[in-house]
């Protein structure tokens with residue numbers, strides 16, 4: 001067994017494992033150091049995949065409320081949370097084992113343990129089975145991802161006060177769940193437990209949920225969440241959480257100051273964001289620079305300040321999304337193989353997997369206004385879309401923002417059932433530098449929800465057909 005490779009990747013999350021696979025496809029010998037006992041990182045083990053499995057199962061559970069009007073009589077559904085958690089575990093296992101298979105197929109060596117950078121070209125691994133192993137390679141990729149951010153003074157025990165990881169593992173449906181943070185992960189996990197019967201209160205510091213999203217979309221989504229019986233405490237901050245008997249008392253107050261309020265909770269989910277994870281990586285000693293938020297500094301080619309050391313994914317600047325990490329992994333592997341790939345950071349979609357889903361790509365109206373870019377907006381509601389009407393899933397709309405002079409698509413924002421699938425039409429058009437007229441002139445199958453995208457494109461030019 002050789003200890004010398006062309007490439008060492010530390011971290012087998014979506015960024016690291018895709019980088020390793022692509023590098024191997026391009027003929028490099030690759031070792032991937034991962035300390036978890038399963039490959040796939042945050043995404044496959046405690047992130048995207050388990051949350052989507054629970055979102056899917058809980059959505060079907062809640063959907064039974066609407067069965068009767070469709071002529072389906074099944075009675076009141078009963079929840080077997082243990083079986084649902086088992087369904088989630090199968091999703092994790094199927095996916096993590098899939099990566100293990102791909103590593104074997106591509107002859108990537110999984111070195112199980114914690115990797116520490118010893119300087120250019122060298123990584124020391126504290127092996128899971130005990131002992132150490134020193135690996136050498138001309139190129140090293142740091143893909144160590146991120147960890148949950150903590151609220152000072154609030155200790156997460158992953159039972160009653162939980163992070164996203166604990167919220168995926170609850171053994172009982174909490175009667176009252178307080179979610180601290182109205183971002184993507186808080187709203188997704190809040191939705192899971194809301195559908196299974198929890199009374200959910202979301203406390204958000206800012207005046208609106210989903211910071212950074214298009215304002216009109218966020219407002220519409222707030223209205224829909226309220227219809228789903230979410231309580232939203234916006235512009236509010238949590239100042240403390242105390243145990244009280246079997247439950248918890250959550251103290252909140254207006255962000256701008258004012259009267260305090262106490263909320264009762266059985267479980268508190270702290271979901272205020274994530275921070276780059278570089279613990280034990282030895283960046284200091286190896287001389288690798290980090291920014292003020294602890295993220296590894298890289299240049300436009302994903303290179304750190306130390307020769308032969310590169311970084312990708314959640315550990316560096318940019319949206320903390322699995323597909324962003326994956327693209328960087330592939331682009332980096334291809335660059336190391338001497339190719340000249342390109343990554344377009346302006347066209348990275350974002351999806352909130354609630355019901356309805358929220359999906360966006362490119363600029364929001366607020367960003368265009370701030371940048372002084374003149375644009376035309378075309379909007380089409382699902383209430384006027386035949387398929388949405390047939391399915392009685394008419395919440396939401398598609399909004400397309402296009403440059404006023406050139407008609408080039410600058411941003412697309414969708415709130416509606418299957419928005420996360422529909423957004424890719426916009427992503428492709430934007431990647432090709434297309435115009436709203438290109439979408440408007442493209443034949444869309446009928447009856448589909450995607451026809452609303454075409455209609456929104458027609459609306460950019462003031463000529464929607466079904467409105």
Ligand SMILES: Cc1cc2nc3c(=O)[nH]c(=O)nc-3n(C[C@H](O)[C@H](O)[C@H](O)COP(=O)(O)OP(=O)(O)OC[C@H]3O[C@@H](n4cnc5c(N)ncnc54)[C@H](O)[C@@H]3O)c2cc1C
Nearest residue numbers: 011013014015035041042043047115145313314320321322
């Ligand atoms: C609940 C939740 C839901 C999410 N849902 C989505 C979603 O739907 N879509 C989406 O795009 N993103 C989602 N994300 C975000 C997504 O999981 C991350 O953006 C993505 O996993 C980042 O990939 P990465 O490769 O950079 O790092 P990670 O996936 O964090 O992987 C890093 C890996 O490195 C390992 N590691 C760290 N240090 C060392 C070391 N020194 N030695 C060895 N191994 C080490 C870690 O054990 C980990 O396995 C979600 C996150 C959470 C928490």
